[in-house]
Amino acid sequence: MTIRQLTHQILQKKSFLCIGLDVDLDKIPQHLLAAKDPIFEFNKAIIDATHDIAVAYKPNTAFYEAYGLKGWAALEKTINYLNNKHPEVFTIADAKRGDIGNTSAMYAKAFLQDLGFDSVTVAPYMGKDSVEPFLAVKGKFTILLALTSNEGAFDFQVQGAGNGELYKKVLETSKTWQGSDNLMYVAGATKAEYFKEIRKIVPDNFLLVPGVGTQGGSLKDVCRYGMNSRVGLLVNSSRAIIYAGTGEDFALKAREEALKVQQEMKEILFQV
């Protein structure tokens, strides 16, 4: 998928909503547990109920690995379903990987080529040669952690490094890497006041924004400081949407919750 296609989809759906598919078997409707593959059945129902108002889906790999082989099979089925039934949506493997070069190349193969995700999240701590193997995959995107939505972000990311804070150093340095055209960044909604600084360094790149919803970030603030001429934002909500209902009508409840966010997005898109 190209940035142009992504922006086109956003304007068409009047939405820049990404839904996080973080499936916890203790939290999904209990009637699904009788199914052969409850994780996939849950995802399929959520996707079918929301694909016209969400532009991206983001399974977090931790939730699949926690169920071993069964979980990995459900992840494969979920990305195959998205690629076959809804090829217009943008897919994100929220994996937060990063290792020495030959190892990162294996992760890039796993997520971007074999599983066929459009993008994968990557941690920057190990620097250039840990990220470039992801950037080398043509037509795919690498979403680098810059400023995350959690409390622990204050431990290192906003520490001084060079002429600014570490997250700024990450943004600046990453622009010099081979394949940097394929970069997007994670910037947490809980730190919307930092978005002005982020946009000074990366005005054009898409930002994947977690932290709206359960984590408490404000959509309006994120848009005020983070939006650019190509919209440039994918705002994620996971738990607040997918666990909105616990009964047989859970997918409908998820849609209702997603619609609330999408309505807010629509207003912002056509007024800002």
Added chain:
Amino acid sequence: MTIRQLTHQILQKKSFLCIGLDVDLDKIPQHLLAAKDPIFEFNKAIIDATHDIAVAYKPNTAFYEAYGLKGWAALEKTINYLNNKHPEVFTIADAKRGDIGNTSAMYAKAFLQDLGFDSVTVAPYMGKDSVEPFLAVKGKFTILLALTSNEGAFDFQVQGAGNGELYKKVLETSKTWQGSDNLMYVAGATKAEYFKEIRKIVPDNFLLVPGVGTQGGSLKDVCRYGMNSRVGLLVNSSRAIIYAGTGEDFALKAREEALKVQQEMKEILFQV
């Protein structure tokens, strides 16, 4: 496993060698490809040929995820084999994970509880609440990236942060986290001159040292600056050992290569 048991094993085997099980189907002896599970057969042969001279095994999860379901199944079989046949060895899931708290908890469950590894490597970029869920698992170890062996380590890890470089800040800050007794650290052999600084901050913790072998680090330098009274080092070699041979005698060749390293370790252990 306790630190006391780990040190006991080191002294008994006269070795602090960790063997990295980074299995690439393009590099293993081709006759194995006819087996039902070539990845596991390769690992089993390497483990059987080296378990008396290696104290730890470290599968890097990237190499398993790159083969999808088949790879994940081979990882499960490998850790089960280690836990059942060689319960005395220390096992490391080289996964370099790290995410917001509820997500890190899922990774901790996957690697330390369900798969039953003794330890898992974790990236520090997201700070305290991304690491503490791993530290909370009793009787297990979290191996935090401090100073990695690759070139990209210079991009951020040795940048100024607070009163020192970022890797020092990571070491210092991590000591204040809940469960910090369960911490070990990754410190690359290619940067042995930094070990003196690392030992000033974490004199007692074990260091997992990649970068000896293919990456070019010196074992002598690592030991000179990094060893402590409990040995405190696990030195990893992956490719140089496991791909020492390509024929039917590959496991024997791997053993010969491992023996060379172990001999050097033995001399250092009983002379330093």
